[in-house]
Amino acid sequence: DVKVTQSSRYLVKRTGEKVFLECVQDMDHENMFWYRQDPGLGLRLIYFSYDVKMKEKGDIPEGYSVSREKKERFSLILESASTNQTSMYLCASSGTGLAGGPYEQYFGPGTRLTVT
Amino acid sequence: QQPVQSPQAVILREGEDAVINCSSSKALYSVHWYRQKHGEAPVFLMILLKGGEQKGHDKISASFNEKKQQSSLYLTASQLSYSGTYFCGTEYRGATNKLIFGTGTLLAVQP
Numbered sequence: 001d002v003k004v005t006q007s008s009r010y011l012v013k014r015t016g017e018k019v020f021l022e023c024v025q026d027m028d029h030e031n032m033f034w035y036r037q038d039p040g041l042g043l044r045l046i047y048f049s050y051d052v053k054m055k056e057k058g059d060i061p062e063g064y065s066v067s068r069e070k071k072e073r074f075s076l077i078l079e080s081a082s083t084n085q086t087s088m089y090l091c092a093s094s095g096t097g098l099a100g101g102p103y104e105q106y107f108g109p110g111t112r113l114t115v116t
Numbered sequence: 117q118q119p120v121q122s123p124q125a126v127i128l129r130e131g132e133d134a135v136i137n138c139s140s141s142k143a144l145y146s147v148h149w150y151r152q153k154h155g156e157a158p159v160f161l162m163i164l165l166k167g168g169e170q171k172g173h174d175k176i177s178a179s180f181n182e183k184k185q186q187s188s189l190y191l192t193a194s195q196l197s198y199s200g201t202y203f204c205g206t207e208y209r210g211a212t213n214k215l216i217f218g219t220g221t222l223l224a225v226q227p
Contacts, residue, residue, distance in 0.1 A: 004157075031213055042118065042203060042219035043158070050213055059216070090157065096213065104148065104160035105205075105215065 003027075004108035006091055012114045019078040021111050023091030030096050032074035033105065034058075034066065037088040046089075049074055050096075081115045088112050117141055119206045121218035128194050128225045136221045138204030139186040147180050147187040148205035148215060151198075158203060161189075191223070199225045 007022035025032065033048040035058075045058030047066040055066050063085060067075045074093075078085055089112075092105040119140045126134050138147060146165045150158040162173055164180035164187060172178075175192045191198055201222050205215035 033215075035217075040219060043205075043217040045214065045216065048214060056214070058214070094213075104163060105150075105158075106160070107157035109157050 004091060004093055004106050006089075006108040006111050008111050009109060010112050010114075012116065013078075013081050014116055015082060017081050017115075019081050019113065019115075021076040021078075021089055021091075021113070023074045023076070023093075023108055024072055025074075025093040025106070026072065027093065027095070027106070028071065029093035029106075030071075031094045032068065033092040033094075034064075034074065034076045035090045035092065036060070037090055037110070043090065046076065081113075083115050086113060086115045118216055119204055119218045121202075121204060121221050123221060124219070125222040126224070128223065130196060130225055130227055131193050132225075134191045134194060134223060136189040136191075136202050136204075136223070137186060138188070138206070138218055139184075140206050140208075142185070142208055144180075144182065144185050144187075144206055145209045146207040147178075148207070149178055149187075149189050150203045150205065150217075151200045152203065152220075153200040161202075194223075194225045196225050196227065199223055 004025045034046040035043040049055045049068040065077045090110045091108040094105045095103045122137045149161040152158040178189045180187045201220040203220045205217045
């Protein structure tokens with residue numbers, strides 16, 4: 001079974017702190033993604049990575065950065081946490097299909113981050 | 117642009133049918149469907165890659181109308197286990213490997 005794990009289920013941080021969210025997958029997937037989920041807004045893509053050290057901005061990258069030093073690990077960094085970054089953060093991974101498009105995405109359990 | 121899902125929410129009795137629609141303003145390459153139960157991670161249901169393609173998964177099936185740039189998810193004879201939020205994820209030509217998810221449709225199946 002594909003497994004995507006995230007470092008914390010719940011996290012409480014103070015405004016201005018630097019926050020690291022870690023994601024690890026065990027299926028040798030090329031693609032990894034970070035989303036945030038807010039009520040009524042669905043899943044919004046923050047960043048994704050299609051290879052080690054490669055990254056692309058998603059739809060809402062402002063205030064975030066990412067790091068992918070190893071294939072199995074993808075980190076999301078909040079450089080200076082703000083209250084409007086309070087949200088559920090979901091990591092996902094996928095392989096690549098024959099046509100170049102993705103296979104299904106496998107999601108981690110999520111990290112509920114509260115910034116006070 | 118996020119695809120538009122409709123309806124936003126639907127309440128069913130067990131055994132009833134439902135249709136969830138996903139529309140895009142841009143030409144689609146593929147559509148993915150996921151279900152998220154309360155407090156859990158989204159789980160993949162199916163991918164539709166070709167125009168007109170229909171796929172089935174037990175009593176859940178979907179169609180993809182490339183011309184209309186939309187997909188529909190059909191849930192027939194609904195069961196309590198179908199409850200959750202359904203998301204479509206759209207993939208566009210020139211931006212493959214990247215899904216844009218809709219805002220979700222909350223489905224509640226009651227006994």
